[in-house]
Amino acid sequence: MSKRLTEDKRITDFFACDVFNDAAMRAYMQPADYARLQRVKEQGEELDRELADKVADAMKEWAMNKGATHYTHWFQPLNGLTAEKHEAFISIDKEGNTILEFSGKSLSKGEADASSFPSGGIRNTFEARGYTVWDVTSPAFIKKSQGGTGVLCIPTVFCSYGGQALDKKTPLLRSMEFLNKQAKRVLELLGAPAEKVFPNVGAEQEYFLIDKETYKKRDDLRFTGRTLFGAPAPKGQEKSDQYYAKIRERVLDYMADLNEELWKLGITAKTQHNESAPSQHELAPIFNTANIASDQNQIIMETMKKVADRHGLSCLLHEKPFQGISGSGKHNNWSLCTSDGRNLLDIGKTPKENKIFLVFFLAVIAGVDEYQDLLRMSCGSFGNDLRLGGHEAPPGIISIAVGERFAHMFEAESPLEIKSNVKEYIKMGINWVPKVRRDDSDRNRTSPLAFTGNKFEFRLVGSMQTLATPNTVLNMVTGEMLRKIADEIEAHGKEDLDNFVAALITRLIKEHKKIVFDGNNYSQEWREEAKRRGLMNFESCVESFDALERKEVKDLYISSGVLTEEEMHARREIYLNDYANTVKIEAQTMLSIYRSQIEPAVMRYHGELAKAAAALSELGLGKVQKSKAAEIENLLTAADNIARALDGETKNAQRISEAKAKAVAFRDRVVPLMLRLREKADAMQLICDKSVWPFPTYSDILFYE
Numbered sequence: 001m002s003k004r005l006t007e008d009k010r011i012t013d014f015f016a017c018d019v020f021n022d023a024a025m026r027a028y029m030q031p032a033d034y035a036r037l038q039r040v041k042e043q044g045e046e047l048d049r050e051l052a053d054k055v056a057d058a059m060k061e062w063a064m065n066k067g068a069t070h071y072t073h074w075f076q077p078l079n080g081l082t083a084e085k086h087e088a089f090i091s092i093d094k095e096g097n098t099i100l101e102f103s104g105k106s107l108s109k110g111e112a113d114a115s116s117f118p119s120g121g122i123r124n125t126f127e128a129r130g131y132t133v134w135d136v137t138s139p140a141f142i143k144k145s146q147g148g149t150g151v152l153c154i155p156t157v158f159c160s161y162g163g164q165a166l167d168k169k170t171p172l173l174r175s176m177e178f179l180n181k182q183a184k185r186v187l188e189l190l191g192a193p194a195e196k197v198f199p200n201v202g203a204e205q206e207y208f209l210i211d212k213e214t215y216k217k218r219d220d221l222r223f224t225g226r227t228l229f230g231a232p233a234p235k236g237q238e239k240s241d242q243y244y245a246k247i248r249e250r251v252l253d254y255m256a257d258l259n260e261e262l263w264k265l266g267i268t269a270k271t272q273h274n275e276s277a278p279s280q281h282e283l284a285p286i287f288n289t290a291n292i293a294s295d296q297n298q299i300i301m302e303t304m305k306k307v308a309d310r311h312g313l314s315c316l317l318h319e320k321p322f323q324g325i326s327g328s329g330k331h332n333n334w335s336l337c338t339s340d341g342r343n344l345l346d347i348g349k350t351p352k353e354n355k356i357f358l359v360f361f362l363a364v365i366a367g368v369d370e371y372q373d374l375l376r377m378s379c380g381s382f383g384n385d386l387r388l389g390g391h392e393a394p395p396g397i398i399s400i401a402v403g404e405r406f407a408h409m410f411e412a413e414s415p416l417e418i419k420s421n422v423k424e425y426i427k428m429g430i431n432w433v434p435k436v437r438r439d440d441s442d443r444n445r446t447s448p449l450a451f452t453g454n455k456f457e458f459r460l461v462g463s464m465q466t467l468a469t470p471n472t473v474l475n476m477v478t479g480e481m482l483r484k485i486a487d488e489i490e491a492h493g494k495e496d497l498d499n500f501v502a503a504l505i506t507r508l509i510k511e512h513k514k515i516v517f518d519g520n521n522y523s524q525e526w527r528e529e530a531k532r533r534g535l536m537n538f539e540s541c542v543e544s545f546d547a548l549e550r551k552e553v554k555d556l557y558i559s560s561g562v563l564t565e566e567e568m569h570a571r572r573e574i575y576l577n578d579y580a581n582t583v584k585i586e587a588q589t590m591l592s593i594y595r596s597q598i599e600p601a602v603m604r605y606h607g608e609l610a611k612a613a614a615a616l617s618e619l620g621l622g623k624v625q626k627s628k629a630a631e632i633e634n635l636l637t638a639a640d641n642i643a644r645a646l647d648g649e650t651k652n653a654q655r656i657s658e659a660k661a662k663a664v665a666f667r668d669r670v671v672p673l674m675l676r677l678r679e680k681a682d683a684m685q686l687i688c689d690k691s692v693w694p695f696p697t698y699s700d701i702l703f704y705e
C-alpha cells in the first residue's frame, strides 16, 4: 500500500510528478526547443527529426531520473483495451559498449504486429505490419509497479501499413480536427473569431468493488466480468440507502490510494461517492480536452483495477455485473471551448454571446437528431445493452432533455430571450441558512442526453467503454451541422446578417424539436410518443451498427475525414464480431459452471434428500423432503434440457460466417436459453442448503465487510 498523505505531504507537491508535462519539458529542454514543440502541439506545425531527437532525449533523461528502465508506445486497439510492448533503453553502440538510447525515431514511430489485433478485415494476416505514431498532444507518463519498475508510456495512434486507422483514438483526433475547422468558420462569420475550438470532456466513472476472495471463486466474474448466475440477495437497493451513503472504511482507504496514484499521473480525480447499488461507487475527474480525457479514462480504469488488487478487492467495470440492481455507466459531459477560454455552450450575457450560444446549442441538437443511430451505435455493446432499456438507464431511444427554460423555447418555436441576470432563490423557510440560487433547470436523470447548464451529458455510455467513440460521434455530428450553418451564412453574405441568423435559429428549433423531450424516458408513454414522432428505437445494439451502412452516415464519415469507407466497414465487422464473441464466451462459461459446479452440487443434495425422504417415509413422515426432492428433480431435468439446447445453439451460431447473421443468432437463439438456464439454476439455489452451493451468492458478494 502506498504511503498515506500526511500533513507535510500535500497534493500539490506530487501532482503530475509522473507526467512529462509542460513543467517537466521546461526543466529538461532548451527554451527554443520547448517553444517549437508548443507550436507543434498548438498550431499543428510539423515535427522534424531534429526536434523529435531533442524531445526524446529530454524524455529519456526525465524518465530515467524517475527510475524508468523501459519505454512503450501506448495505444488503444479496436478491442477497446490499451496495448503496450516494452522496450528497454539499453542498447549497444558500434564499439560494443552498453549505452542507454532513445531516439526521436523511437519516440515518433513504433512498429507493432497488427495481425494479432482486431482489424475487421482491413488487412490480411500476412500483411502484419502496423505502426504506432506519437500523439504529441497527449502527455507521456510513467507507469510504476509496486516493486518500483517504471515504464515510460508514450500515447500513440495505431494504423496499418496502408495508413488505415486500427485504433479508437485516430478517429477521435480526426473528429476534433473537423469540429475545430467548422466551429472556427461559424465563429468567424458571426464576428467572434477564435484560434482554436475543442471539445472538453468530463466522465463520471461508475464501478463496483467486491472482495477479491469472492471474485476468485466465481468463474463467471473471472471470464465475463459479470455474474451469469445468482438469485437476488434478500436486500437490494429498494431503500435507497446506498447512494451518497457513508463510505465504509475499507473502500475509503482504497479511494485514497487510487486518488494518490491518479494525481501522480496528472489526473484530477475530484469527486467520489457511493452509487445507488450496494458496493457501487463513482469517481469523476475534472474535465479535460476530449482526447486527453479519453486517454486518462483508460488510465483511470486500469488504475482502479490495479489498486483494488492491492487492497484485497476486485474492481468490476462491467455495465451489468449483477442482475436486479443498477448497472454501471460513464456519464460523458461534453462542451465546446475556444482556446481563449470561452465555453460556447454557455448562454452568455450579451445578445451577441446569446446568439452564438444558440447556434452552437442547436447545432448539437440538430446533429443528434439527424444521426440518432450513430449515437446509439457509439455506445453499443452486448454488456451495455444489458443495462440500457431497463428501468435504470436511459433507453435505446435517443432524445435530449434541455431543461424547463429551453423546453419553452421549443414549444414556442422561437428563440429565447436572455434572462441570465434574473436571480431566483430557493425558498427554504429557514432564516439562518445561506440564500441559494436556483439552477436554470432541474435534472432529468432518465434522458440519454441532457443539457445541464453549459454542457451536454451523454448518459448512454457504458462503464467499460472507451470515451473515444461516443465523443468522436458527438464531435462529428456537431461539426457537420456547423458546416451546414457556415455554408448557409457564407452563401447569404454579410447583408442583414442578424436577421438571417435569427431566422436560421428559428428554423433549427422547428426542424429539430422532435428530438427534445423532458419527460420520463423510462415510461411506456414515451415509447409510444417517440414512435409518433418518428424517432429511431433500437431494442438492441446489433441493428444500430447498421448505421455504418446508411448512406448519409457514410457520406458524413467520408466528407469529414473521420473514417474512410473501408475503415467504417471494418468497424461494423468488429462490433458485430465482438457481440457474437461476448455471447459465445458467456454461454460457454455458463455451461461449464452449470455442468461442473452447480449440477453436481445440486445432485449431491438431491441424493441426500432422497435418502432422507425414503428413510422417513417408512415412518409415515418426510412429506416435505419428498416434495422438495420432486421439485429439484423437475428443475434438474428442465435445466439439463436447456443446457443441451444452449450447447447446440451456441455451436450452431458459431458456424455462421456472416457477421450480422451471427450476432443476431447469438442474440435471438443463444441469449434466451442463457436466461432460462439461469432461471432454473437460481431457483435451485433458493431450495438448496447454502452450504452445498459451490460459489459465493449475491448476499456474500454484495454485502461484504
Ligand code: ADP
Pocket (backbone or CB within 6 Å): 200, 201, 202, 203, 204, 271, 284, 285, 286, 287, 333, 334, 335, 336, 343, 454, 455
Ligand atoms: P453530477 O452532478 O452530474 O454527478 P459530477 O460532479 O459527478 O456531476 O461530474 C460532472 C462532470 O462534468 C465532471 O467530470 C466535471 O468536470 C464535468 N464538467 C463540468 N463542466 C464541464 C464542461 N463545461 N464541459 C465538460 N465537462 C464538464
Ligand code: MG
Pocket (backbone or CB within 6 Å): 204, 282, 284
Ligand atoms: Mg456524478
